[in-house]
Amino acid sequence: xxxxxxxxxKEATGDSTGSRGSYIAPLxxxxxxxxxxxxxxxxxxxxxxxxxxxxxxxxxxxxxxxKKQIKKLESKxxxxxxxxxxxxxxxxxxxxxxxxxxxxxxxxLNIVPIVTEWVEITKDTILEDIVSNEPKTTSxxxxxxxxxxxxxxxxxxxxxDLIAQKIKDFVQDRGYVVKIINACNTGFRGVRTxxxxxxxxxxxxPNFATFVYLLFHELRHEQQxxxxxxxxxYMGDVEDFEEFxxxxxxxxxxxxxxxxxxxxxxGDVLKLPHIVYNLDPMIENYPSMSNxxxxxxLHLHREIQTLKSRGxxxxxISDLDIVKKHLQTLEDMF
Numbered sequence: 001x002x003x004x005x006x007x008x009x010k011e012a013t014g015d016s017t018g019s020r021g022s023y024i025a026p027l028x029x030x031x032x033x034x035x036x037x038x039x040x041x042x043x044x045x046x047x048x049x050x051x052x053x054x055x056x057x058x059x060x061x062x063x064x065x066x067k068k069q070i071k072k073l074e075s076k077x078x079x080x081x082x083x084x085x086x087x088x089x090x091x092x093x094x095x096x097x098x099x100x101x102x103x104x105x106x107x108x109l110n111i112v113p114i115v116t117e118w119v120e121i122t123k124d125t126i127l128e129d130i131v132s133n134e135p136k137t138t139s140x141x142x143x144x145x146x147x148x149x150x151x152x153x154x155x156x157x158x159x160x161d162l163i164a165q166k167i168k169d170f171v172q173d174r175g176y177v178v179k180i181i182n183a184c185n186t187g188f189r190g191v192r193t194x195x196x197x198x199x200x201x202x203x204x205x206p207n208f209a210t211f212v213y214l215l216f217h218e219l220r221h222e223q224q225x226x227x228x229x230x231x232x233x234y235m236g237d238v239e240d241f242e243e244f245x246x247x248x249x250x251x252x253x254x255x256x257x258x259x260x261x262x263x264x265x266x267g268d269v270l271k272l273p274h275i276v277y278n279l280d281p282m283i284e285n286y287p288s289m290s291n292x293x294x295x296x297x298l299h300l301h302r303e304i305q306t307l308k309s310r311g312x313x314x315x316x317i318s319d320l321d322i323v324k325k326h327l328q329t330l331e332d333m334f
Contacts, residue, residue: 050077054074144203144211177195178334184200186200188322209263213260216262256286
C-alpha cells in the first residue's frame with residue numbers, strides 16, 4: 001500500500017465498466033477568431049420588424065396584416081424595445097423566472113409586479129397584453145370550423161382560416177344573432193326566430209359547404225323579415241293554408257338561392273376538391289321538393305291555428321314545441 005502511494009499517475013484512464021482504458025486528452029485553452037460570415041446567424045436580424053407577430057408573419061415573404069395594422073403593431077413594439085434598452089434591469093428575473101424588484105426599500109421607485117397579462121413598468125409606459133395565463137376558450141364557431149378543417153388538405157388551410165374569419169365578420173358586423181343547439185334532434189337543421197337564427201348541431205353537418213349554405217339560408221330569412229319587411233308567414237295571420245304555403249315557399253326559394261350563391265362564391269375562392277366541398281342531394285334538389293316541404297309545414301300551420309283558437313299567445317315559430325323545447329339549451333355561436 002505504501003508503494004502504491006508513491007505511484008504518479010501521468011494519464012487519465014478509465015470508463016464506466018473498468019474493463020478497458022481510454023486516454024483523455026488534457027484541455028487545451030486558446031482563442032478562436034470567427035469570420036463575420038460565421039457570426040452572421042447570430043448578429044444579423046432575420047426580419048426588419050420589432051414586433052414578434054410581424055416578424056413571424058414576414059418569414060414567408062408576405063404579410064397578412066394591413067399597412068395600418070403593421071404600423072400600429074410596430075409602434076407598440078418599438079416603445080417596448082426602447083424602454084427595455086434604456087432600462088435593462090426591467091427584464092431581470094429571479095431563479096423562478098418571475099420579475100423582481102431591483103431596488104427594494106427605496107422610496108419613489110416603482111416595484112415591478114409578477115407578470116400575468118399586462119404590467120405597468122412606469123407611470124407613463126404600459127406593456128399591453130403580452131402574456132396570459134388564462135386558458136384560451138374555444139367558441140362554438142371555432143370548434144365547428146376546426147372540425148371541418150380536419151377534412152381539408154393542409155394546402156388550403158390558410159385561405160380556409162381567412163374565409164372563416166370573413167364569415168364571422170360578415171355576421172357580426174351586421175348585428176345578426178346566431179345560436180346553436182348542441183347534440184340536438186329537432187327535425188330541422190336551421191330555423192329563423194324573431195330573436196335569433198338557430199342552427200342544430202352544426203358539427204354534424206357533412207362538410208363546410210353545407211354549413212355555409214344553411215347559415216346563409218337562415219341569414220336570408222332574417223334579411224327578409226328585418227331588412228325587406230316581408231310578412232312572417234309563421235305569425236299565423238294567413239289562415240288559408242294554400243295562401244300561407246305560397247308565401248312561405250317563395251321565401252324558401254329565395255333563401256335557397258341566396259345560400260347556394262354564397263356556397264359558390266366561397267367555393268370559387270377556396271377551390272377546394274369536390275370531395276370535401278359539396279352539397280348533399282337533398283339541398284341540391286330542394287327547389288323540387290315542394291310537396292314534401294308542404295306536408296311538413298301543413299302540420300305546423302295547423303298547430304299555429306290550434307294555439308290561436310285556444311286564445312294562447314303566439315309570437316313566432318319559437319312558440320311552437322318543435323323549437324320551444326330547445327330554447328333553454330341554446331348556446332352562442334360566436
